[in-house]
Amino acid sequence: MEWFTAPDYWTSRLVFQRALAVVYLVGFLTAALQFRALIGERGMLPVPAYLRRVSFRQAPGVFHVHYSDRFFAAWAWTGCAVSVALVAGLDSLLPLWGAMLLWLVPWVMYLSIVNVGQTWYSFGWESLLLEVGFLAVFLGNDEVAPPVLLLFLLRWVLFRLEFGAGLIKLRGDACWRKLTCLDHHHETQPMPGPLSWFFHHLPKPLHRVEVAANHFTQLVVPVLLFTPQPVATAAASLMIATQLWLVLSGNFSWLNWITIVLALSAVDFGGTAPDGVPGAPLWYEAVVIAVTALVVGLSYHPVRNMISRGQIMNRSFDPLHLVNTYGAFGSVSRVRYEVVVEGTADDVAREDSAWREYEFKGKPGDPRRWPRQFAPYHLRLDWLMWFAALSPAYAGAWFGVLVERLLENDRDTLKLLRASPFPPDAPPCYVRARLFRYRYTTWRELRETGACWDRTYVREFLPPTRLARADVVGDQRP
Known part of the structure; x- marks a missing residue:
């Protein structure tokens, strides 16, 4: 099927995959360095005690089979090694099915960690990494051009991430509608960065511009992701610029960075598939179409939540974190x-x-x-x-x-x-x-x-x- 692939996004896929592997690396490194005190056998919320309360169906993962601190450490460090291999491009040296299996490994490994992480792993960017990582399994390698359906699904994640965040702000704290939230946010955000003090002391009219620009980027620009090029690239680029502004203004873990990674998948970098790349095999087309149907079906609850007046932030509707709802700072602390x-x-x-x-x-x-x-x-x-x-x-x-x-x-x-x-x-x-x-x-x-x-x-x-x-x-x- 000629419509199935998009050769013009060859470079976009490559950039997206390498950048996503870096985010995976950060996630596994964070787990490896912090787990003992947080969820280890003598941690504040020990995994063994948690597993006695939940079933495999509620929180699927390898640790239902076995848990020890030594095993968890080996698991997390192995995740780091696999992420480094993906950053280095090992998937491009494998056959298509082998590359898909290789991308499946970090997803399974990180899912196992998140599902025993309890409150320490209750942040929206954990589910976001899993949702994006699952789609990356089916994005292909050098044996096939990027499938159109997967590129669409990546934009669908980015749309829900940004549009949902914009809606929850408009429905939440009145300061978002009055354009005054940034009079407080840079001071009261969870973890200020080295420039947050200076952002806080920007003139109040500029804070109003910041909030208005945020509303535009989250409520108008996401729709443009589904338009033809070069408009889609312009929309993605504007999102990237906004996220870099947020990177400068505070410490938001990898939320901003994985949003940038998603936006990169929508940017037309000008490269195209090399001559001689074969068409997609029939089995691969069938798998991608099935995954697309699965994601569309699972999108029902997130979309229903997003358009609901009682919209909630950062929730997974299935234990595999395949399709989730997102949002941040629906209310802003003044003190x-x-x-x-x-x-x-x-x-x-x-x-x-x-x-x-x-x-x-x-x-x-x-x-x-x-x-x-x-x-x-x-x-x-x-x-x-x-x-x-x-x-x-x-x-x-x-x-x-x-x-x-x-x-x-x-x-x-x-x-x-x-x-x-x-x-x-x-x-x-x-x-x-x-x-x-x-x-x-x-x-x-x-x-x-x-x-x-x-x-x-x-x-x-x-x-x-x-x-x-x-x-x-x-x-x-x-």
Whole structure:
């Protein structure tokens, strides 16, 4: 079938595949470096305990067959190796069926991780990577030109991602309709970047322009993805520019980067299939058509959610995360709160004890410490600490275990932090947590103090807590 392939998108597919493999690499690397303290056997939300509560049908994955920290580490690092192989183009050296199997490997591996990751893996970009990664399995390699249907499905994902995000803003916080949300967002976003302070201090009229441009890019431009070239390329390019602006303004894990990867698949780079590339084999055409029918059928619930007045953000409607609904920041906080965790070596916890603060890698702590750029790498604990500051309910399942691990000077937990104020052989006797209100300093305050943040004590988040000991009456385990 001549209509089945699009030779003009040969280069677009190549760029898309290599870029997606890089995102996979970041995802597996994040899992390999952080899992022990988060979901390991002694993690805050251990995988073995979770698997006793859920069935394979609810959360399919290899860890239902076997789990150990050593096995998970090997699994994650193998995912990194497969991702590197894909970045290097190993799939182009294999027959078509072999390339498809190779692309299936990281999808299966990452699905297994996400389905046991619990709240640490509840972010929309996890499902987005799986949805895009599933479609990449069927995109083909150098033995066939890119199939038109798969290119359409990639644009369909990008359309739902952007259009859904735009709709939830219009339906959500009134500040999006008043064009005032960015008066607050750069200050209150989950994890500011090194330039966020400057973005916050842009003139308010420019903030209005930013919001209006965001509405245009998310509600009008996605429709243009389905128009002929060069309009589709212009639309995708505008999306890429918008995402790069967001990359500069904050740390949003790989959300912006995988959106850029999706947009690259719609860009006409000018290359075409080399002479002599055979037509698509019949079995491949049948598989692609079947996958297209599957995705169209599974799109019912996401589309129904997207057009509903009760639209929800970031939800999967099947355990394989094949077709999902997305959205972000339907509401914007006006005030930033941060949970500050402190410990003391004093035998008795008093207000005037020598309390020393734990420093996290990404979330604000010391007012004089300037934020760093971490995205696309995902600091999972730092993000959940932002949610904890919004409401203790977000931290109920894991915060007590975090405190317990800090009281033990647990090595894997301390690796998630920027710095511990206590030496490895001398853990604190007590740990407490306090809630502070943070705000960006003004230009004048920055010049006078060198601090980018100003913070004010609000209330106690967790009272001084120590490990339970049999010889001490009244001690409480966190």
